[in-house]
Amino acid sequence: MMAGRTFGTKLAAGFGLTLTLTLLMTATSALALRYVMVAKDDVIKEASVSLVGAEKLSSTMERRIGDYRAFILNKSPEWLTATNADRAEFLKQVSALRESVAEDPTAMKLLEAVSTAEAAHNTVVGDLITTRQNMTTLNIDVLNDPRAKPAREALLAAIDALINRVSATMAATRTESSNRATAAIIFIIGLGVTLIACSAAVAWRLSRDLRREVGAAVGHIQSSSAQLEAAAAQQASGGRDQASAMSEITTTISELLITSRQIADSAQRVSKVAEDTAEAARSGDATIDQTRASITAIRTQVDQIVQHMLALGEKSQQIGGVVDLVSELAEQTNILAINATIEASGAGEWGRRFAVVAEEIRKLADRTAGSAKEIRAMIEDVRGAVNTTVMATEIGAKAVDAGSRQFDDATSSFRKIAQLVATTSDATREIELSTKQQTTAVEQVNAAASDTARASRETESSAVQTKQTAAHLSNLSGDLLDLVGSGRH
Structure with a gap:
């Protein structure tokens, strides 16, 4: 339903x-x-x-x-x-x-x-x-x-x-x-x-739906994290291979003049791959921004829930004030009835009728005070349930904030990858230009090769960091499953 x-x-x-x-x-x-x-x-x-x-x-x-x-x-x-x-x-x-x-x-x-x-x-x-x-x-x-x-x-x-x-x-x-x-x-x-039994059934149904939906969402996050981790591992391996290749280029610098055109063609292809990689990184950045916006919307909804629960607590307090007023009126009525009984007893035969009425009024005041106490106890139970709900909602809000910070870290990592890919693209363009012109010295070629090796190492380091971030995101997904009581998959 x-x-x-x-x-x-x-x-x-x-x-x-x-x-x-x-x-x-x-x-x-x-x-x-x-x-x-x-x-x-x-x-x-x-x-x-x-x-x-x-x-x-x-x-x-x-x-x-x-x-x-x-x-x-x-x-x-x-x-x-x-x-x-x-x-x-x-x-x-x-x-x-x-x-x-x-x-x-x-x-x-x-x-x-x-x-x-x-x-x-x-x-x-x-x-x-x-x-x-x-x-x-x-x-x-x-x-x-x-x-x-x-x-x-x-x-x-x-x-x-x-x-x-x-x-x-x-x-x-x-x-x-x-x-x-x-x-x-x-x-x-x-x-x-x-x-009370109906309310318990509603709470059980909501808890079951929460575990089911959050479990499904976290399963998708874990799957995406595993794919991201595998891609980062592959990129790290490629970075190490690229660094080894640049070392061989440094040792074989004497053959650079002969294979310059081949290197220029290879550099052009690498530049194209770098551009594609940069475009993919920007697309990933946009996706994470959308995810962050969704988390922000969830946080807003959680805050609204907290506000509604606090408003319910205030209404409960207002009802408690009305009950206190009823209790005070019952107490005053009881006192007046006792005084009327005393006055009636002093009036002798003529006050007997009024004493009977005063006694019934006093009993009615006692029952009213008892009912007010029962209503006050119910209001305290409702207020305790509201406080418990607010605390649970605050814990969920903190978890959402932690997830948002982790997505910020992932966004930073994607941006670093894009910057490193851009650096690699610039380096390959420099290699292509130097090989086409063939007017630069061997030292310039050697420097360009060194820059390329350094960029490869940075790419490898960034890939390792991305892999760690993906693993951490997977652990956070498992913690979220534990939080909602669905267990780790």
Whole structure:
């Protein structure tokens, strides 16, 4: 599927796939956590409404009992009005509570029991109020009516049973919400393990492609190095032979006048060969320049990879800053919830509802802080992976720089060969000119022969150096194979 692409493209595709998997995991985790939070908030809200409504019934009934007792004591119309208002509010609260507990049959039965007990109690209270209205002075028997206490205790007991049922339902729904949160966490962990396995598979594929492609390229370099080494050896051997020939020319200088034309023809052919050799050296120089340009492009791509990885590290740090802010907000929320709980405990019966809400807010802040710690740990893992990738890329960049310097050395050697070939060509032209004119002395011919011998020795030395350079390039190719883990061929 990825065949035919450059390694840079494959690395970018692998990074993009890993980033996509990471974003997928983050989005899925956020959606799962949001689902759990919304569900838990709904449960807490519904249960809190029911519990608060049940507790309001108790407080309203306590207030009504106090109001009608005050009317019995002083027969004030204000207390009678307050008593009737308390009953109207009680009935309104029962109607509202009936809607919130409609899904709980047991709670509905208890609420009906409260309504029945309230009706019986209201009958007794109405009789006592009527009796007190017909009296001019307070009779203690009205307060000690035997029907009042059982009716009141039955009503309060029915309200307490309803409160206990609503509290038990709230505890059960809280447990169910916790189970949902646990299931969401297990789902996120499973998803994380799956995505890690996918990322490992992508990394293995990229590593295998790198070894394969670099191994093939290095194989071509080794083959070219072997050919260059063989050519240099042949050129060195030719240089030694040429030096021996020039020595024989020096010893047979007396025959130079007879064979001058032959020497001139040979010199012309040597000049032509030298020109061809110089042209080949220039072509090799141009090829190496192109190779150097390619290495420079590789170095640029490596630098871009390093910049992208550093940018990823900076984004990870920015995410870490956001997580720190979330942790700080969770901590502040926890402190505020604790303070609210303390204040609610000091408020007595009236602060009990607010204490329940404050406790749930504190638990939510604790879970938020725990999630922030987990996200911070994941960010540290990503940051460590980024640092490792940057170090590996820097090592590759250094290897590319070393290869570039070796190509510079090879370029210098080719230029030296071209210069030596040019020197040889000039010397042969001088020999050709001297033999054609036949006006120079034997000493000039001898000097020209010496120059030619020296040039041959320099050519031999340059050929030996070229051979060493080719061998060194072959060793570097083997080191590059070892670096990518493909082994030496």
